[in-house]
Amino acid sequence: MSERDVILEVEDVHKSFGGLAAVAGATFDVERSSITALIGPNGAGKTTLFHVVSGFYKPDHGAVRLDGERIDGSPTHRIVRRGLVRTFQLTKALTRMSVLDNMLVAAPAQPGERMWRVFATPGAVKRREEEVHERALELLSLVGLERLADDYAAVLSGGQRKLLEFARALMTEPSLVMLDEPMAGVNPSLGVELLEHMRELQRERGTTFLLIEHDIDVVMTVSERVVVMSSGAVIADGPPDDVRRNEAVIDAYLGSPHAHEEVHEIAGESSS
Amino acid sequence: MTGLANVQFWAFVGVVAGIFTIFSLGLQVQFGFAGLLNFGHVAFMAIGAYTMAILVVKTGLSLWIASLIAIAVSMGFGLLLGLPTLRLRADYLAITTIAFGEIVRYLALNEQELTGGPQGTINLEGAGAAARYNDEWLDFQRTVQGWLEVLLGDNATRDVTMLVIVWTVALVAIVLLQILVRSPWGRVLRSIREDEDAASALGKNVFSYRLQALALGAALGAVAGLFFAFQFSFFSPNDFEPLTTFFAYVIVILGGTAKNWGVPLGALIFGFIFAGTRFLDVWPLNTFDSAERAYLRLIIVGLILIGLMAFRPQGILGKREELVVE
Structure with a gap:
């Protein structure tokens, strides 16, 4: 095997809720500075896997490694500080805070987030605040929200909230960004800009992206690698063109021939 | 209707309002900023007042040192309350805190040896001894009263003096809280109140911030308890319903x-x-x-x-x- 620079490894991860195995033996990895797509039919376990990787759930079994170190079971906030940030399928805009505050709160290394430093080192707090303020406005203008910076995030539309979450995730200065359906509800032309910006960050900062996406066109154009999940397991993994022709993937999306037979049998019995 | 024009009466009302201001600021930190439904806040007031009175009467400690310890003990109880409960959902937290408040009051009621029981702090040294804890406070208050007399003349009574002291502390507390709320620390707290999952997904340690809010609120509750004890020279578990x-x-x-x-x-x-x-x-x-x-x-x-x-x-x-x- 050639030397691959892997940033994230997911190894035989299992996660069940009662009798339901949401993730059942998922294994794959993500190369550094790549854009990787995670696809699969509804209920395949993609979002659950995101929850496990980002520390919201502890896996029942298996390991998750970031830069070669185990992160499974670590609390979410520590994982974020190590450079892995995620967004949510159902956006979590902080609605009663301004759009700008949504951005500022995400900035790392703000000494003023410690109570005593607020009083002890107000100068350092203010300096850091000015730094991140600039970056926040830069990112907001990138997603076209700079005009709304001082409004409550509650006034944003569904698509704008997706964009805010994307920009806010970038505020944490991440090395790996996991996006849960970033394009859902986003106006297509803005979506194209978003993808361009992802590529730019990938080129200039070496940022890695792992995204769950249902829009196959987006997946095929933007990602260098596609990981396909079905029924909690990874069933295919490779370049977009290979995955597109994979038998197992076609079955998973269209239903297996065996399942069709069963449907026919049941229908036949009930009609006789 | 002579009472309406009575300065002394309104000074007394002002003192009570000042004590409630400090007490409620503690709740403001917990409920207003951190979104924690603490229904047992009165317990911190009780712990502050009782710790100070018990230490002064039973160990002969200086009132000032006893007061600082009382604030620390109250914060300790805040942490103790928070460790097992802050991971609970909001409604369960509310139920647990109301129980906490009642546990503290019932302890004060029943641990006669320690607290004086239902008769209150007058019984701290046993029946008939009429225990006192605030001599040092009264000395301090007379000193302040002396300064105020220069400005206010005969109007500088005991209640007016207390009014000035309590509101000075209350205003300092408000200004400090205002600085905190507008700081990045306050911003994190607000983000947690909005959506704790979003906050942790942005690298914030939700649990730690909630503990801090609980402890800070507990400290303010204890300060209110201290002033309550100073003002009334005597208190009993009934004051902490x-x-x-x-x-x-x-x-x-x-x-x-x-x-x-x-x-x-x-x-x-x-x-x-x-x-x-x-x-x-x-x-x-x-x-x-x-x-x-x-x-x-x-x-x-x-x-x-x-x-x-x-x-x-x-x-x-x-x-x-x-x-x-x-």
Whole structure:
């Protein structure tokens, strides 16, 4: 095997809720500075896997490694500080805070987030605040929200909230960004800009992206690698063109021939 | 109606409002900024007052050192309460905290050896000894009174002196809280109140911030307890009924949740209603005797709260946008 620079490894991860195995033996990895797509039919376990990787759930079994170190079971906030940030399928805009505050709160290394430093080192707090303020406005203008910076995030539309979450995730200065359906509800032309910006960050900062996406066109154009999940397991993994022709993937999306037979049998019995 | 013009009477009302301001600021930190439904806040007041009184009477410690220890002990209890409960959902947290408040009061009621039991702090050294804990405080108060006499002459009575001291502390607390709320620390707290999952997904240690809010609120509750003890020279478990916590909620909501300057405003209105009902001796209310009329204030407080919820749910200083947005 050639030397691959892997940033994230997911190894035989299992996660069940009662009798339901949401993730059942998922294994794959993500190369550094790549854009990787995670696809699969509804209920395949993609979002659950995101929850496990980002520390919201502890896996029942298996390991998750970031830069070669185990992160499974670590609390979410520590994982974020190590450079892995995620967004949510159902956006979590902080609605009663301004759009700008949504951005500022995400900035790392703000000494003023410690109570005593607020009083002890107000100068350092203010300096850091000015730094991140600039970056926040830069990112907001990138997603076209700079005009709304001082409004409550509650006034944003569904698509704008997706964009805010994307920009806010970038505020944490991440090395790996996991996006849960970033394009859902986003106006297509803005979506194209978003993808361009992802590529730019990938080129200039070496940022890695792992995204769950249902829009196959987006997946095929933007990602260098596609990981396909079905029924909690990874069933295919490779370049977009290979995955597109994979038998197992076609079955998973269209239903297996065996399942069709069963449907026919049941229908036949009930009609006789 | 001579009472209405009586400076001493209003000074007393002001002292009580000041103590409630400090007490409610503690709740403001926990409920207003961190979104924690603490229904046992009165326990921190009780722990502060009792710790100080017990240390002064039983160990002979200086009142000032005893007071600092009392604040620390109260914060310790805040952490103790938070460690097992802060991971609970909001409604379970509310139930647990109300139980915590009652546990503290029942302990004070039943641990006679330690607390003096139902007779209160006068019984701290056993029956008949009439224990005192605030001699040092009275000395200090007389000193301050001496300074005030230079400015105010005969008006600088004991209650006016207390008024000045309590409100000085209350204003300092408000200013410090205002700085904290506007700092990045306060911003993190607000983000947690909004959505704890979003906050942790941005690298914030939700649990730690909630503990900090609980401990800071506990410290303010203890300070209020200390002033309560200083003002009244004597207290008993009855002074720490759950109702006291709910008065603080009325004050916070009246002024406007998460608005620091709303707290003193709410406390003054509350104090005015509470003391002012004694002047309602006009027909038909004067057909009740004064003890019965005392209950009117609860009714009035309730009516004001209902009216506020109907016409100005954000409180006097609150922003309506923060309530209606989704």
